[in-house]
Amino acid sequence: MRLAAVGDNIMDCYVEAGHMYPGGNCVNVAVHAARAGARASYVGAAGLDQRGERLEAALRAEGVDVSRLRRLDGPTGYATVVNVGGERSFGPYDRGVARFRLDERDMEFIAAHELVHSSYSALLEDQLPAVAAGVPLSFDFDAHTGDDYAAALIPYVTYAFFSASHLDERDAADLLRWACAKGARAALATRGAGGALLFDGHRLLAEPAVPVDLVDTLGAGDTFIAYALAGLTAGLGGREILRRACASAAEVCTSYGAFGHPSPLTPEISTLHS
Template sequence: MRERPGGASARDGVLVVGSISADLTAFAGRLPAPGETILGDGFTLVLGGKGANQAIAASLAGAPARMVGCVGSDLFRGLVTDGLRDAGVDVSQVRRVPGPTGIAHIRVDESGENDIVVVPLANAALDEAQIDRAFAELAERSAVLLTQLEIPFAVTGHAIRRAHDAGMTVVLDPAPAHELDDAIWPLVDIVTPNETEAALLSGIRVADRGSAVEAGRWFLGKGAGAALITLAGAGAVLVDAGGVQDFPALPVDAVDTTAAGDAFAGYLAAGLAQGLARADAVRRASAAGALTVTKRGASPSLPASAEVDALLAAHG
């Protein structure tokens, strides 16, 4: 982590600013064609949202995790807030607003691939005033800001500015991909797109390691400190001022890829907050993402720290 202004360094937490949703997931042998109805073989209703999933992952990784977000006043409110609290996440800066909680409608086929429609609902109520209150309460104890793009883009930008000014390490998961103000990129220490998001943001078709490195250099050209591009079964590539580093994927049998990126981001942020070297934090994050795809669901598939360490040990 970056040293606090004044030289103090008593920070070890992850401050997550992002979405909180109820995930409605249907499982079937294949995804239906447009206009087609098919029979599925499973259904889950669980806590989700990229922000919430990442906060839970950071907590499971062993870092104090603090969530900043909004939930509705509907029946899903208890499901999501209790889920966060039960996972050890600080929810003191989660605000209840009138109306429905955010929803993600997910479909998963037998290969583990998915498609997702996210409806922000309560997440759209997160505003700069709430961010300011959260930073006043939690910034002094938080080493890393982890944020995404399932909340209003202006709010994401405001949180990044506040974290940068507070001397925190800023990790941006740019999902779902959306063009950002160019002034934001120099404030981001690590950006973590997958190949699709990297392509949408950079305009570079990312199909292999070489094109991933090219896209990574595009992010550096925008001012980001480092770009960590995940390539699913092909691993991940880290591009920074020191060069390029490859992180091979760990072999697993995929059941459902939902939340794999969230596990990766949460474990990465936790590792950085705990003082791990960047490469070691990436390796732990990669193992967490790999384990996540071996189970169904979003937050229920996020692995415990002991599972991650066991997988890393098994693969040397």
């Protein structure tokens, strides 16, 4: 699989611990896709600052192609992370220069891939139809489970992912059937401790969550997406796809950050939220 992840990036800042980690849905998917054996690229924008340097260095260290990573004047985005009993939530944040527009060279670059992934956080919704016209699109709808936002985008999506912890299993299954009826080749939902579901237009499969000693849930859903995409594009059976994706997501929950690479907080973050 040759995957282009297009969109958001962030530095996840654990203020109490004094460390930050590179992240963002599309960055996390690119890294974990590379770990799953894909040739992964990242298309996005980061600042010409220390956080941007650390983000780029982490992507390079993971073998992700960053030839279309813009480095712009201005700050790299950050989000403060609150970890309580392993469950993460977000505090103050600033996207920095992460919001960008795809240009003609980006489109040509993306078109050379077999699959493109983006997310609700990328804020590129109006450009996704043009992207999907050339390359199959994977999209993370997060908690947009069948609302107007999802309805507008689902016709362009080949692989649809939803965060459905707020739905029971029956409603989550109905959501996946809806997504495939609207054009998705496969639709998947994660339900936290409730496990995950996959519907391929014909068969619905469920997989329980893998129990682990929980440290930090940050990045678990993105990891699930990356390994599910690796399995879907490799032609694995649905049961094996779910098993591998759930196991990989659980493993991420045993350490801090979405894929490691911690570094000390930059001074302005420490000062702002001390």
